Amino acid sequence: MGILANTVSICHFKVQGELPQEDLYTWATKQLAGNRFNPIDEGSEELSLGWVHQDDPRVSDFYTPAACWREHYLIFTLRRDRRSVPGPILKAHLERAMEQWLVENAGYNKVPKQKKEELKEAVRATLLSQTLPTPSTYDVVWDTRNGLLTFTSLSAKTIELFEELFKKTFDGLRLTAFHPFARAESVLKEEMQALLQQANKAKSENFLELIKENQWLGTDFLLWLMYQTMNEASEYSVNQPGIYSDREPFVGYLDDRLVLLGAGENGAQKILVAGPQDRFNEVRSALLNKKQITEATLHLSSGDDNWKMTLKGELFHFASFKSPAVKLEKDNTTDEALEREAVFFERMALLDKGVQLFDSLFATFLETRLAPTWVEEEGKIHGWLNVCSNCQSPLA
Known part of the structure; x- marks a missing residue:
């Protein structure tokens, strides 16, 4: 899209x-x-x-x-336009080409390897020329x-x-x-930067290492946000520059779909929990068994405007990022080029608003996560996980 x-x-x-x-x-x-x-x-x-x-x-x-x-x-x-020939079709046409070659070369019982490769390339080229590219x-x-x-x-x-x-x-x-650590650097106030560097587990500035060694940014953020969703009001204030004014209130919470990952007897075990959540009991059970939330559906709202995305915690990719609707108005009096341009600016404003809310939520988490009081906050989260009277054993 x-x-x-x-x-x-x-x-x-x-x-x-x-x-x-x-x-x-x-x-x-x-x-x-x-x-x-x-x-x-x-x-x-x-x-x-x-x-x-x-x-x-x-x-x-x-x-x-x-x-x-x-x-x-x-x-x-x-x-990107790409042509491709399905394997079964290529195989069928190649077999016919080899049969024809053997008919024309009666001294052979089998097509030589080099000739087979030549026939394969010729057949493939012919089939490609008869295939429209897919854009x-x-x-x-x-x-x-x-x-x-x-x-x-x-x-x-x-x-x-x-x-x-x-x-x-x-x-x-x-x-x-713009991976989680880079995003963390961009949203934190200057006085918090030293604390972030102390928490940095990477030993170099290589972006792959920064991603791999600091996956706690995504997993802790999603864990904290799940706890906030179930135990707090899910109300926050804008603290990042953008279209919204500073301290403007908004709501952020998790629901609908979460993915957890952890080690199992046969390697990595991936668990999907989908549908509206009540007390996140299934998720809490998995977390108690050393699983970690790696992606989740995040809702953000300000006034009448609502955003929804699947946040992928490792890289902070926004999958299925849904914003308030905009649409192209067409009638006989409208200049389509000007209307498309207007829609573009409206669309970008809505995306920028959603990202501003996300960054404000992430910054709020970081201020908690990097503070000395995080040990207490973490204790509250683990205490809540353990009060799980309806944990589902299949997730253990």
Whole structure:
């Protein structure tokens, strides 16, 4: 789904490196044009990857900054067209080709290995030329004010392709994942930064190590939030900069769906608990047996506006991030291009609001987690887990 959809899965990056001295948007347009998407409908190529317009993925010319410029945003879309031949079909056609070759070469009882490979490649090329490519598109929104980039896919393979093409396109710039530790650094007040560094379990600044060694940020956050959901009012205040005013109240809580992970007799054991929760008894039982919450459905609301996402705790990816609805109004008097632009800004404002609430909630947790009183808070949480009269033994 694209960035304009009311429900979309997103991940965040920070753009690192020196921006060009020339006009940023003119430069970006040139770079995107140099790595534009080229259609493969008429050929037999297996894959094509490149940039297209966010408003129309059929268009890949970037003649002017207007193609990708919306005030302080750069917007564009990664398009990947791929042809593939199902294995059973390739096998059936190859067998017929080998039978025909044996008929034409009577001195052989079996097709030689090298010839079989040649026939396989020829058959595959023929089948590919008869197959239409399947397109996939993934939107990119780069906020040039703060260097935060939003990408609409959580697939590890797609993210890798995107990072490689971004680096190739924007020479001198690179993307770094906005992982939980990086996000923690960004939301904490200056006086709390030293406490975060003391809690940092990574021994280097390598982002993979920062993610792996600091998974406590996700698991402790979700555990704390589950406890808050069941024992507190779930009411918080905005403490991060953005559209909402400082100290503006909002609500945040977990419900509906949680995933837990832990060691089992046959390796890692994954447990899914779905449906509206009463006392989280099943989850509490699993936690008492050394499982950890790795993802959960998070609800955020302010006034009449509501957001819902599946938070993936390891990387802080937002899956199925649902925001208040916006829609494109079409009538005979409306300029569609202007209306689409208006919808884009409305959509980004709603996404920014949801992220501001999430960051405020995360910052509230960190202030508790990094404080000396965390030992007491942790004791309360474990005490609540142990008061579980209806624990479900199948999760043990």
